[in-house]
Amino acid sequence: MKQEYRFYDELPDRKRSPVNDEASSGIEMRRSQRVVLRLPIQVRWTPQGDSAITEETVTLVVNAHGALISLAMKVKAGSRIFVRSSAVTGDKECRVVRVQEKPQGKSEVGVEFLRPDAKFWGLEFPPDDWKQAV
Structure with missing residues (x-):
């Protein structure tokens, strides 16, 4: 079965958030x-003063610097997860940069690798100067 991927350097309708300082045009520019x-994926988090919590979940969007994941555990921006x-x-050690709670119970969580790694997801990403044909 052939998988199809879509590459984006901008996503419309994502508004500015406290952890992102993109222009208020509604379009976030990405690295x-x-x-x-x-x-x-499997996510592991150790809340301060507690034992580690592990959750089996999935990515929604990935890039060389991190991902947007679906997560039930209640992490906060700034939390460190694996x-x-x-x-x-x-x-891969990550920092939580954004948490958007969803009515379905799981949140959409933006995570950033502490060290960028384009090969972590098992994909070949286009070069930084690549632009999608219109």
Whole structure:
């Protein structure tokens, strides 16, 4: 089965948030291309003074600098989490940059790798100067 990917360097209708300082035009400029991809992942978080919590979940959008993931655990912006992808071995330490609660119970959580890694998702991303043909 052939998978189809869409690459974006801008996504319309994403408004400015407290953790992002993009122009108020409603379009966020990104450091790397986004790929809409549902990929199974495991997330591990250790709340301060507590034991580690692990959740099996999925990505919604990925890029070389992080991802947007669906998450039931109640993390906050600034939290450090570890993400394990089925595409590669090992964990990737991330910082939570945005949490948007959804009525379905799981939140959409934006995470940023502490060290960018274009190969973590098992994809080849287009070069930084690539623009989608219109």
